[in-house]
Each structure stands twice: as structure tokens, then as C-alpha cells.
Amino acid sequence: MSLRFSPVLFCALLAACGQQEDAIEEFLAHHWARPLAPQGRAPDGFAPVEAALDPDSCGGCHAQQLADWRTTLHAGAMGPGVLGQLLDLAPDALDEHQGCIRCHAPLAEQAASLSAAIARALPRGGQAALHEQGLTCAACHVRGHARFGPPRRDGSAPASGGAPLPHGGWKASAAFEDARFCAACHQFGEGDFALNGKLLENTYEEWKASRHAREGKSCQSCHMPDRRHLWRGVHDEQMMRTAVSIRTTAPARTGDLIEAALAIRNTGTGHRFPTYVTPKVIVEIYQARADGAILRGSLQQHVIARLVELDLSREIADTRLAPDEEATLQYRIRLQPGAQSLVYRVRVEPDAFYAGFYRSLLATDGSARGRPLIRAALERSQRTHFTFFEERRPLSRPNAK
Ligand code: HEC
Ligand code: HEC
Ligand code: HEC
Ligand code: HEC
Ligand code: HEC
Numbered sequence: 001m002s003l004r005f006s007p008v009l010f011c012a013l014l015a016a017c018g019q020q021e022d023a024i025e026e027f028l029a030h031h032w033a034r035p036l037a038p039q040g041r042a043p044d045g046f047a048p049v050e051a052a053l054d055p056d057s058c059g060g061c062h063a064q065q066l067a068d069w070r071t072t073l074h075a076g077a078m079g080p081g082v083l084g085q086l087l088d089l090a091p092d093a094l095d096e097h098q099g100c101i102r103c104h105a106p107l108a109e110q111a112a113s114l115s116a117a118i119a120r121a122l123p124r125g126g127q128a129a130l131h132e133q134g135l136t137c138a139a140c141h142v143r144g145h146a147r148f149g150p151p152r153r154d155g156s157a158p159a160s161g162g163a164p165l166p167h168g169g170w171k172a173s174a175a176f177e178d179a180r181f182c183a184a185c186h187q188f189g190e191g192d193f194a195l196n197g198k199l200l201e202n203t204y205e206e207w208k209a210s211r212h213a214r215e216g217k218s219c220q221s222c223h224m225p226d227r228r229h230l231w232r233g234v235h236d237e238q239m240m241r242t243a244v245s246i247r248t249t250a251p252a253r254t255g256d257l258i259e260a261a262l263a264i265r266n267t268g269t270g271h272r273f274p275t276y277v278t279p280k281v282i283v284e285i286y287q288a289r290a291d292g293a294i295l296r297g298s299l300q301q302h303v304i305a306r307l308v309e310l311d312l313s314r315e316i317a318d319t320r321l322a323p324d325e326e327a328t329l330q331y332r333i334r335l336q337p338g339a340q341s342l343v344y345r346v347r348v349e350p351d352a353f354y355a356g357f358y359r360s361l362l363a364t365d366g367s368a369r370g371r372p373l374i375r376a377a378l379e380r381s382q383r384t385h386f387t388f389f390e391e392r393r394p395l396s397r398p399n400a401k
Contacts, residue, residue: 020174027175031143032184035098038108039138039145043168050167051145053109053138054130061166062137068229069137077104077134080380081354084373085361091119103185105131106139121369150176150227179207182219186275195308196315206271210323213270222270234279234350240388242268244321244346250393251342253335258395260285260331262344264304266321273304273321280305280352285331287339287395294343295336302329308353310360339395346389351381 042051049057055075059066069075082104089096097114105114107130114131130136141147147170151157157172158165175181187204194200207213212222223231232239245267251260262283266273274281280303287298304327307316321327331342349355358378362371 024173024175024178024180027173028178028180028184031148031175034102034106035094035111036106036108036139037144038112039142042145046145046167053107053136053142055133055137058137065137065229072229072231073233073235074135074229074231075133078132079134079377080373081358081377083132084370084377086114087118087370087373088368089118091115101131103135105134105136107136110136110139146171148173148176150174153227177218177220179204179213179218179220182223186219193312195312196318198315198318200277200312201275203271203275206275206322210270212323217270219270222268234274234276234348235384237386237388240348240386243273244268246346246389248344248391248393251331251395253396256335258287258331258333258335258342260342260344260393261328262331262346263326263328264321264346265326266323269321269323271323272306274306275320277306277308278351278353280307280349282347282349283327283329284345284347285329286343286345287333287336288341288343288392289338290340295339298333298336298339300329300331300333302327305352310353310357335395341392341394344389344391344393345387347385347387350384355381 039053049060052058055066055069078101082100086097086100092115094111094115097111101111101114105111110131110133113129117129117131141149145167147167149170149172151172151174158169183204186201188194188199188201192199192201199205207219220227223233234240243266245265247263247265249261251258253259262285264283269275282301282303284299284301286300287295289295302319303317304319304321306318306320308314309316319327355378358374358381361374362378
């Protein structure tokens, strides 16, 4: 039997696809309707560990996810930089709290625990309160004490009437495998804050316009490979190496002028490189002495970033690379006395914006209670810098004999 294209079947499939799309939209609109509703009373028969919302409790059974999650910025989403700012709000300014925790710690139970902590004025000590645990498992997976997750790897979902599962079983939704799941917090909506006509957060739309979306590579494909809860990004050296392709050309010498180039192309990032205003990528070439020290006056740089004023009043420059876009640093500087090699380097300051922002917060009289935390956040933001590409090429010298 020859396989012929059937218009009837094609339409039927399209309709089924359309329905699934709607189901995902509907699921997500409900799942991420913030402020999230309180979980309410746990079902009768739930053991305390099944009713608990803290990640450690989940990890008793889901050890791999817990071990991964602990290493991520999602787990650290209520770090000192966020909490330091929240502590100076009134305990009952719940809408203002929501303005931040709807992404950083969205459970209703976390909103309550944050409000209580602000009212208490002093840190409680001991085990971290629920709001301090950031973007928890339950924020993505638990609503009304029911668990939601992606279909099993074999595509199946728990059958009704099977052997009873912990926490009353779970419900499968394809929404977990969809990029729109992440858009809930990584994409601003129409009318949200924009600068120079561009939303401050536009990751999902950048992705959607890219070849990666057309090739069926979702956020999860790159950030949760094999469903691992890793979410590596601009803070991770390995991830940054996969983000771009870099080519260098050897130094060419004309008289005492050195010319060279470094081309950097966004080949592995499913959105702009980088997507936010916070990181700064610095591409640079310089001449070094035999001991590796940089020779003053020989440094040439190109910054890849969306640079904005600290008060977000203005966009200063936007040199981010769209998917498959390339930038080239053309080096053209005189040979310096003592130069032995030419160094090509690409480094990143993942928290460049925040470092400046924390400094300006500390320079004002505001942020009284949050001050020690903001100071800690500033220190931390200055320790995250790293170099993810470095190459040295010898500089030929005129024959001295
Ligand atoms: C007592 C052990 C236990 C505890 C505690 C527990 N789980 Fe589970 N969970 C299971 C088992 C067993 C399954 C069933 C796996 C299956 O059916 O494939 C499951 C299924 C799930 C699923 C569906 C997995 C999928 O394939 O989509 C999610 C999501 C989930 N749990 C999240 C959580 C979260 C979040 C917590 C903490 C708030 C938690 N669980 C606490 C044992 C536990
Ligand atoms: C729409 C979701 C969203 C909202 C709302 C939001 N953030 Fe964030 N925030 C993010 C994302 C995503 C990042 C990581 C990317 C980045 O650094 O820009 C982040 C990073 C941060 C950081 C730097 C990382 C850290 O943990 O130190 C701080 C500080 C921060 N946010 C504070 C706040 C404060 C304060 C508010 C409320 C006024 C807020 N955020 C509202 C999504 C959000
Ligand atoms: C930011 C949201 C988010 C957080 C936080 C989160 N998960 Fe998930 N989880 C997901 C998504 C999305 C998937 C599906 C990934 C995919 O299909 O590629 C998933 C998948 C799972 C699965 C199914 C895994 C499999 O191999 O089939 C389990 C179980 C699970 N998560 C448990 C947890 C636990 C336990 C925690 C906390 C330690 C946690 N999750 C934190 C979003 C989250
Ligand atoms: C409930 C809101 C929320 C959801 C849903 C969410 N994120 Fe995040 N994500 C955040 C916040 C907030 C941060 C910043 C945490 C911080 O540093 O304080 C973040 C940070 C990250 C980072 C780390 C970036 C870096 O600077 O290295 C990556 C990568 C990331 N998210 C990917 C994802 C992906 C992929 C999904 C979907 C599976 C997802 N996120 C879903 C809120 C969310
Ligand atoms: C083809 C792989 C790929 C896809 C698809 C992808 N990312 Fe990324 N993402 C990366 C790489 C590589 C980085 C590190 C380079 C960078 O920061 O731009 C990154 C960085 C990030 C960061 C760190 C912040 C920053 O300023 O760059 C966040 C947040 C993030 N991705 C979220 C997402 C979300 C949400 C989606 C889906 C809408 C997504 N990513 C799709 C590869 C991917």
C-alpha cells in the first residue's frame, strides 16, 4: 500500500494539535495564575511527608531532582539581593511582595512566611523558612496538594485503579515539556516594563523567533537535558562554552602594527546572547610579556551586553547577539616593547548590572534593615566573574641578531 498524503487525515491531525495547544494554554493560565492560591488542607490519609511543601521532603523520594535543584539559581532565588530589598517593605504590603515573589518564591505559603518574617524583624535562625528556599519544587509541581508533572518518559500517565502511589498519585500535562512553562517568569507580557521599545525580559519571544524553536528545541532541551533539574546559564563556565563559537585569526604584522581578529557567533544559545540586562560579556585582545602580564596600552575590547542605566531610565547600548548572529573584534595596535604573545580572551561578569545596582543602594540612606544583606549580595556579585575562552599566539619579533 502506498502512503499517500491524505487531506482529510491532515486536517484531523491539525485539529487535534490545535486542541492540544489550547489545553496547554489553559493549563498554564490556571497553573501560573498569581498570586497562587493556598494549597489548603491536605487530603485525609496524607502522611506529614506527603503534605509537606519544602524541597527536602520531596527529596526523600525524588533524590536526583533535589540534588540537582540545590545547585541552581532557582534554589537560590531568595538570596540576599532579593530578600535585602523585601525586608524594607511593610509586612502587609502584600501586592508589593507579590511584585517580586511571583517569580522568586511564588507559593502562597511562601508569601505568608515572608510577611511573618518581615513583621518579626529578626531572622529566626535554625532551618530556612519556606520563603527563603526560593523557587521550590512545589511552586512548579503542586497545586491544591495535587502533583502535576510531565508524562512519564514512555509517554504514559498513572492509570486510575492501579497500585496507590504516594501523594495520591499525580496528573500528567504536556505543558511541562513546553517552552511556555518557563515563559511564566522569563517573559514579560504586553504592557510590562520596556526600554527603547523592547521589553526588559523577552526570552521566550527571542526563542520563538529562532531556528531552535523551529527545530523543536525547547528551553528544557538545553536547560534541563534528560529532564535533569540543572538550569545552567550565564553563571556556568561549561554552559558558556556551548553558547558560542569562537574563531581567531593569527596576528599579522605590518611594520610595527599588529592586526588580528576574534569572531564570536551565537551558535548554541536559544535566545539573545545574553538574554538579560544583567550580564556583561567582554571580548578582548592584548599583548602580553613573557610572564603573561598584560602590556598597558595594548588592550582592545568589545562588550556584548544590553547596557542600561541603574535606575532603568535609559538603554545605553544593545550589542547582544541574536541566535546565529556574529560579532568581530578587529585588533589593530602597535607592537609594544617586551610583547611576546597576543592573548585572545572572552570573559563574563554574570551579575554586572546588580553589582552596580547594589553599590548605588548602599550609597543611599534607604534600605535600612536590608543593608547587611545587600552588602553580602554585592560581595557575591563580584565573585562570579570568569573567563571561558583564552588563547595565546606568539608574536614574531624582528630578528635581533
Ligand atoms: C513518599 C515518597 C514521595 C514523596 C515524599 C514525594 N513524592 Fe512525588 N512521587 C513519588 C512516586 C512514587 C511517584 C510516582 C512516579 C510514577 O508514577 O512514575 C511520584 C510522582 C511525582 C511526580 C510526577 C513525575 C512525572 O513523571 O511527571 C511529580 C512531579 C512529583 N512526584 C513531585 C513531588 C513533589 C514536588 C514532592 C514534594 C512536594 C513530592 N513529589 C514528594 C514519591 C514521592
Ligand atoms: C517576571 C519575573 C520576575 C519578577 C516579577 C522579579 N524578578 Fe528578579 N529576577 C528574575 C529573573 C529571571 C532573574 C535572573 C536574571 C537576571 O538576573 O535578570 C532575576 C534576578 C534578580 C536578582 C539578581 C539575582 C539575585 O538573586 O540576587 C535580584 C536581586 C532580583 N531579581 C530582585 C527582584 C526584586 C526585588 C523584584 C521585585 C521588585 C523582582 N526581582 C521581580 C525574574 C523576576
Ligand atoms: C522551575 C520549575 C521546576 C522546579 C523548581 C522543579 N521542577 Fe521538576 N520538572 C519541571 C519540568 C519543566 C519538568 C519536565 C522537564 C521535561 O519534560 O523536559 C520536571 C520534571 C520533574 C519530574 C519528572 C522527572 C522524570 O525524569 O520524568 C519529577 C519527579 C520532578 N520534576 C520533581 C521535582 C522535584 C522533587 C523538585 C525539587 C527538588 C522539582 N521537580 C523542581 C519543573 C520544575
Ligand atoms: C516561577 C518563576 C520561574 C519559572 C516558572 C522558571 N524560572 Fe528560571 N528563574 C526564575 C528566577 C526568579 C531566576 C533568577 C534566580 C536568582 O538568581 O535570584 C531564574 C533563573 C533561571 C536560570 C539561571 C540563569 C543564570 O543566570 O545562570 C535559568 C537558566 C532558568 N531560570 C531557566 C528556566 C527554564 C528553562 C524554565 C522552564 C523549565 C524556568 N527557568 C522556569 C524564575 C522562574
Ligand atoms: C539551544 C539551547 C538553548 C535554548 C533552546 C534556550 N537556552 Fe537559555 N541559554 C542557553 C545558553 C547556552 C545560555 C548561556 C549563554 C547566555 O547567557 O546567553 C543560556 C542562558 C539562559 C539564561 C541566563 C540569563 C542570560 O542573561 O542569558 C536564562 C534565564 C535562560 N537561558 C532561559 C531560557 C528560556 C526561558 C528558554 C526558552 C524560552 C531558553 N533559555 C532556551 C541555551 C539555550
